[in-house]
Amino acid sequence: MSKIAVVGAGTMGNGIAHVFAMKGHEVHLIDISESALEKAILTIAKNLDRMVKKEKISVKEKKATIENILTFSDMSAGVKGVDLVVEAATENVDLKLKIFKSLDEAAPKKAILATNTSSISITKIAAATNRPDKVIGMHFMNPVPIMKLVEVIPGYATSKSVTKKIMQLSKDLGKVPVEVNDYPGFVANRILMPMINEAIYTLFEGVSGVEGIDTVMKLGMAHPMGPLQLADFIGLDTCLSILNVLYDGFGNQKYAPCPLLVNMVMAGKLGRKTGEGFYKYTPGSKDLVVASAFK
Numbered sequence: 001m002s003k004i005a006v007v008g009a010g011t012m013g014n015g016i017a018h019v020f021a022m023k024g025h026e027v028h029l030i031d032i033s034e035s036a037l038e039k040a041i042l043t044i045a046k047n048l049d050r051m052v053k054k055e056k057i058s059v060k061e062k063k064a065t066i067e068n069i070l071t072f073s074d075m076s077a078g079v080k081g082v083d084l085v086v087e088a089a090t091e092n093v094d095l096k097l098k099i100f101k102s103l104d105e106a107a108p109k110k111a112i113l114a115t116n117t118s119s120i121s122i123t124k125i126a127a128a129t130n131r132p133d134k135v136i137g138m139h140f141m142n143p144v145p146i147m148k149l150v151e152v153i154p155g156y157a158t159s160k161s162v163t164k165k166i167m168q169l170s171k172d173l174g175k176v177p178v179e180v181n182d183y184p185g186f187v188a189n190r191i192l193m194p195m196i197n198e199a200i201y202t203l204f205e206g207v208s209g210v211e212g213i214d215t216v217m218k219l220g221m222a223h224p225m226g227p228l229q230l231a232d233f234i235g236l237d238t239c240l241s242i243l244n245v246l247y248d249g250f251g252n253q254k255y256a257p258c259p260l261l262v263n264m265v266m267a268g269k270l271g272r273k274t275g276e277g278f279y280k281y282t283p284g285s286k287d288l289v290v291a292s293a294f295k
Helices: 011-022 035-053 059-067 093-106 124-125 160-172 188-204 210-221 227-234 236-249 259-265
Strands: 004-006 026-030 071-072 084-087 112-115 135-140 149-154 177-181
Touching: 004 135, 011 026, 011 035, 011 059, 035 059, 035 071, 059 071, 059 177, 084 093, 093 124, 093 177, 112 160, 124 135, 124 210, 135 160, 135 210, 149 160, 160 177, 188 210, 188 227, 188 236, 188 259, 227 236, 236 259
Parallel strands: 004 026, 004 084, 026 071, 084 112, 112 135, 149 177
Antiparallel strands: 135 149
16 A cells, blocks of 8 residues: 555644655645644654654654655545545544545545544444445554554454455554454443543542542553543543443443533543643643642
8 A cells, every 4th residue: 555645634643644654655644724734744743853863763764754745635636546545533423424425435446444533433434435345443542653552443344355454554554453343432442431431530529639540540550641641631522522432332321421521521621732631731841730620
C-alpha cells in the first residue's frame, strides 16, 4: 500500500499521518479546516524535531517524512488513487456514518476503508457503504508515534484477506497489532473506561481527592498516569461518548457515566484540550495543578 489517506487532522489524525509518512508512504491528510491542517503539519514537524534531538532519526529522514505528507481540504481530491483510507474524526457515530458514506462514493473501489474508532461498531459503520468486506477498525493508541498497540477489528462482513493485510501493515509500521472482535469498546476501552468512570465516581462520592486517586493508581498499580489525568489527556467528551456506546451496547448499569463526568462535559471542562478538567493546564508548563473546583 503506497498511498494512504487520513481523514481528520486532529491529535490522532496527525499522529497516524506521521507514522505512515515515516515509513515511506505518500500520505494525503484531509480535513475541512485549513487551519487544522496547518496546525497538524506544525505538530508533526515538532514531534520529528524531538526525534532528531534524541538521535532516533536524521534531519534527512525528518525532511523526507514531511515531504511525504500532502494536505487536502477536499475529500474527493484527497482520496483519489489511494489504497487505504484511515478515518480519524471525532468519536461520534453519526459523523462517522456520514464520512463513510462519502468515502465509499469518492474512494477507489479497490481501497480499504479503516476507522480509528475506539468503541463504535465496525459492522454499523460498514453498513453505510457498498463495500462492507473492505471496512475494518484500525484503532491506534495516543500518542500514535510512541504507542505500539493497534487494535485491528474486523466487522461482520470484513474479508479475511483485508484483515490479514491490515495486520501485516500494522507490523510494517513497527506496531503490535491485536485482532479483536467487533463488540462495544473492543478490548482497550471496555476495560479502561469503566476504570476511569469508577475513578470519577470515587471523586464524586468524596472517597478521596484528585491527587489522592491518581497517586494510588500510579504508586499502587504502577500506572504511568493516574486515571483522572488520563481522562483529561483523552478528553472528557471522548470518555463520555465511549461510555455511552458501552452503556447503549450492553444495557448494563456498570457502564453508566458518572453524573460528575456528564456535568463537566456540559460545562465545557473537557481536560487538556480546553485547559481544564480534573487538572488545570497552562501552556508551556508541565506542572500538574488540580482544578479549583476540586480543591
